[in-house]
Amino acid sequence: MGKVVLKVNDLAAAYRKNTVLHDVNFAVEAGSLTGIVGPNGAGKSTLIKTLLELHPALTGEVQFFGASFKKMKTRIGYVPQRGSVDWDFPTIALDVVMMGLYGQIGWLRRPAKLHQEKAYEALDKMGMADYAERQISQLSGGQQQRVFLARALVQNADLYFMDEPLAGVDAATERAIMNILKELKATGKTVLVVHHDLQTVEDYFDHVLFLNRTVVEHGRTAQVFTDENIAAAYGGNMRGMRGGKFHVVRPVEQ
Template identity: 65%
Template sequence: MNVLDVRRLSTAYQNKVVLDSLSFSVRKGTLTGIIGPNGAGKSTMLKTLLGLQPKLQGEVEFFGKKLETEKKRIGYVPQRGAVDWDFPTNVLDVVMMGLYGQIGWLRIPGKQHRQKAMEALDKVAMTDYATRQISQLSGGQQQRVFLARALVQQADLYFMDEPFAGVDAKTEQTIMSVLHELKEQGHTVLVVHHDLQTVPRYFDQVLLMNKKLIAHGPTEKVFTTDYLSKTYGGAIQWLEGGFNGRHPVKQ
């Protein structure tokens, strides 16, 4: 069963094409790494799929239906830099924002809602920070809070935009543990990711793009030097044990 079907999706920004006729489908219960160079349109693609960025053309279906009817089944973790972390609120309140689709914006959260939020914080090892102001958190802690907010939605499909950017190794492993758990439970996750060394360990599916779709499929078939060369626009130097650094090196 496909949870996402994208057909001929295109969009532009300031008269420049950012996405050029992308078509692909995502199966239920997969963990997909979205890979490509800076400026490839990865974040724009997520925003366009979610209706946060207008499209020029194309069709997008979630669970065989339009976005408007399926929003409650979708979770989204934006880039940390896109969030106003100076907003005067604490960690628990941020996580409970993920429940407003169930509670309603004009209703006061009840005890059961707070319990769900605390359980989500426990999964990302942040329960001790529940009353802390979000402006007082480190970058890694902030990312964990936003992951908890997505988890509390209990969505079927999750989009995550660079969840590992600026986090420490411990936080990265915590996040990956949660993502693998979601996959094992039958949820579907798509992650914009930059560290090529970790791709084979982290994802069972890979989507390579550079404005256009280069390749999409099982990691062992798609994550190759040939496809990566096409994605990054040049020959890729492969070293024993992985790529040279966090980004590919052109020969």
């Protein structure tokens, strides 16, 4: 196993009195592209939010690059679910991308020309250069997701968490996003992606983490993406006939 960039020990989290996550233990190595899969309500989004301290942890310890989240904040990028923001907000695509730089720009400073250029570059990379000045409500779902990805790119983080970036996007966007993820991986970045489509797991991810309130299995896709593990994570009602005949109920927005 390569250098460990994320180490999670005995993590637990709850909403009010319902425990959503318990005994979560895993470690992620540098340069890996991990798909986090599991049924609805398995706690996939909660896991990411808890790791990023957006949701309180009941117990447990998380180490990023061998240190605390606070110290490593600037090296971590987050792509929330597309549905988590109001796309009628009065702003343009370029501005949304620039928000990824607000942490670096710092207090009391305004975004400069340099930041604008960086944001434009990232949009261009996602094939969205022509839409830079477009009001965000006029973008399609796939285009909105590309804007979110561009925003993650300008952060230039070393470790990315993405919550369902492929949910409800068109085929071209799905390809564009996967290309970027593979490119990130090729440059040594580590990416964790909450994913809902079991049929594409083997094509897209080199590691897979089965989650159902706790880690069911985690490892290289070639080794752990088996019928047994899928059944264990999704419960008995998941008839795992390999070869693309999964009957998956797609998650609605959480």
